[in-house]
Amino acid sequence: MRQVGHLGVLVSTGKAGDAAQKPALRRDAQRNLEKLTAAAVDVFRERGLDAPLEEIAQRAGVSTGTLYNRFGTREALIDAVVPGLVAARLDAVAARAHACADPWQGFAQYVTELSELQATDPALNDVVSRRFPEAEQLLALCSGQVDHGRQIVERAQRAGALRADFTPEDLPLIFWSTQVLVRATAEVAPDAWRRAIGLVLDGLRTEAAHPLPVEPLTPEQVHQAMLHLGERKPR
Amino acid sequence: MRQVGHLGVLVSTGKAGDAAQKPALRRDAQRNLEKLTAAAVDVFRERGLDAPLEEIAQRAGVSTGTLYNRFGTREALIDAVVPGLVAARLDAVAARAHACADPWQGFAQYVTELSELQATDPALNDVVSRRFPEAEQLLALCSGQVDHGRQIVERAQRAGALRADFTPEDLPLIFWSTQVLVRATAEVAPDAWRRAIGLVLDGLRTEAAHPLPVEPLTPEQVHQAMLHLGERKPR
DNA sequence: AGATATCTTGAGGGGTGCCTCAAGTTCGGG
């Protein structure tokens, strides 16, 4: 029973060229793997990261068994596909925010553009508002984005524009709101989220600040909450 | 084929004492109906209005067939049960808001207390953020609540405290946000929503107002959006 | 070409939940 470990792709778990070289897929298997990742990209973009795996297999022209052979779990597939799908756009948003001369402007633009991505791309929406703990690449990517967010927040606060009691852990609150708003209004008023973001931003300026009733979340609480956000069950 | 119409309860669809008197349930059937509504109250409160009907039947000690005989649809059951479950508390919230001497205070308290109910009671959360178009009683109740909301908003605006470009149709945006926030943080930081509400409220004061990027929703759009909010599917 | 390890298939078993209907049970008036 050779444990191939459902990797197949980028086995670079440690230093390269080590003992356990990649077992080298058979050529047909390699083709299928490519068809699968391509299909996954399409389906995830259209339907979000909860899309039925059966649809991905079908669109790749392959049976679900093959999908499970290649990637053993949904999250492995996500990890193989989604970072490439979202990394560039997320980085670009953070970069544009940093490039903004006015720190408040940079912050506001960051929040707005991220929400815009959420509204446009279901996969990205899931990336921003949920967490897939088995998806290491994606996890790393997210933690990088969290850093960007923190810097953008801190810069706006140093400039005295963003209220001082705001914390980077408050950012997710905003994106969670956008998530549900986008879902609710996508087919009826696809820009409605802009209005909500506008209202919130006005509450984030230093001049607007009134004391807040409770402490911010800890990063760990944010993480836990994001895990819960994917659950299907009412309770 | 006698069309009894899945009513059984309060047939008062039109003027009473008319032709189609209530067919009068058999005594055992009446008992079952009572057990069912009692069970539905419990289950809806614990799990929200999407709770499996099978669980309600089971908790009533009755088969699902009986449940479907009495109420033909989930919404009929909701309509029979939920108004009594929420009306008093919703009215009380609105009344307290009106009773507040300071209009801004009244508005802020209204938003806060409604969110509090959302956080506490899954059934109420669904009532506030979704719409069940077949549930006439409940629909009527909601439209009454909308009126209350509108009055509270307008009073705060007349007092110059609430920004003038806020509309009653913006209220649902807030409650949708609370909905997702409560779901995400219930087990991790059950008061987190208070922080989000605090931030939003600070954006709603007249002094905080900056121009908003898009028009408010129409009441019809709000209605449509609330219909969508219950959907299971990613898309 | 033959042999063998690798890969694919797709039916099938899980689980959740909705809804129905033929057959059996119970009520309650006569």
Added chain:
DNA sequence: CCCGAACTTGAGGCACCCCTCAAGATATCT
């Protein structure tokens, strides 16, 4: 006490979706 109408039952069909595994197909090495 009897019988028909009213009521209940619960297995079974449906729809999703997950994941597995024995059997068959295919690539690659010699």
